[in-house]
Amino acid sequence: MASPLPSPTDPPVTVAEAGAVTVLVCSSCRRTGDGPETPRPGTRLADALGAEACPGVSVRRVACLGNCTRGLSAAIYREGCWTYVFGGLDEGSSGDLREGARLFAGASDGFMPWRGRPEALKRGLIARVPPIDLLKDLP
Numbered sequence: 001m002a003s004p005l006p007s008p009t010d011p012p013v014t015v016a017e018a019g020a021v022t023v024l025v026c027s028s029c030r031r032t033g034d035g036p037e038t039p040r041p042g043t044r045l046a047d048a049l050g051a052e053a054c055p056g057v058s059v060r061r062v063a064c065l066g067n068c069t070r071g072l073s074a075a076i077y078r079e080g081c082w083t084y085v086f087g088g089l090d091e092g093s094s095g096d097l098r099e100g101a102r103l104f105a106g107a108s109d110g111f112m113p114w115r116g117r118p119e120a121l122k123r124g125l126i127a128r129v130p131p132i133d134l135l136k137d138l139p
């Protein structure tokens with residue numbers, strides 16, 4: 001049975017054109033005790049990231065990434081590559097997400113590089129999801 005995890009013998013992932021990276025930020029995440037009128041920290045994170053976005057990286061708000069109990073959440077997607085889901089972020093994480101997206105956009109193998117990845121995106125990794133093309137090859 002083939003493993004869904006990559007190995008050195010796997011064929012290279014078909015990588016989309018550099019720069020086709022999207023950061024999906026959950027704008028619904030809130031802190032315990034926040035009232036309904038309190039601006040959502042997830043919204044503020046999305047706004048900050050959108051205001052500082054770098055070329056080739058787009059930012060989208062999503063309603064929920066299903067990671068609600070583990071802090072602010074975001075995913076970084078690149079067509080034809082693995083998708084990375086992060087939790088434990090905070091309102092100041094826009095720079096870390098931007099740097100992760102920039103690294104991912106420049107990767108030639110379809111993976112977000114570990115080296116140089118901000119600490120928040122190392123310890124905050126919740127999951128990585130294979131590209132749909134890889135799933136077609138599984139038995």
Ligand code: FES
Nearest residue numbers: 026029065067068
């Ligand atoms: S509300 Fe943000 S992950 Fe669910």
